[in-house]
Amino acid sequence: DGGITQSPKYLFRKEGQNVTLSCEQNLNHDAMYWYRQDPGQGLRLIYYSQIVNDFQKGDIAEGYSVSREKKESFPLTVTSAQKNPTAFYLCASSASYIEQFFGPGTRLTVL
């Protein structure tokens, strides 16, 4: 089945640790996105990539990093510089001006 997978579903991080969230799509979409969702805040864009080996910062990129070495993969690293990383993270992909398809999300908690 075509779609977007995110892993893990739940992730726990100790303070000072870097963690990487996985996002894979088999929809052959060029564009991929990472969003952060906090209660009552809606979704905020962290990073996005329109093509392999290229990506741009979104509205809240500080403390995060990404890579886009393959079309189907867009991992997000939450670094120790992100002071408040506890949130729900959603990955999405899209073809141009078509709706973005979202993965099931990863819930990150800092211990």
Add this chain to the structure above:
Amino acid sequence: AQKVTQAQTEISVVEKEDVTLDCVYETRDTTYYLFWYKQPPSGELVFLIRRNSFDEQNEISGRYSWNFQKSTSSFNFTITASQVVDSAVYFCALIHTQGGSEKLVFGKGTKLTVNP
């Protein structure tokens, strides 16, 4: 600046009632797209509808209908005869281009609770 406002933070209705979720947007683009997404308790966002700025026809899909009015910059969503399974957070969103890229701007969402 691009902005989407969903003024209703939470709505609670009794099953079989009709409910309208409001969405007001701001954009300087002449060409843009509007979306509605549903987020059930599981967390995954489910696409409901896309509307482009040149098509102001209202749309109906089963119990769902959408009213797009450019004159008031609104794109409201109505659920007729609501059901418990409609309980979710609903997001309105706008796509705009910035430097050739496409970015979705989301409203903060409206949490709908349908009580039996």
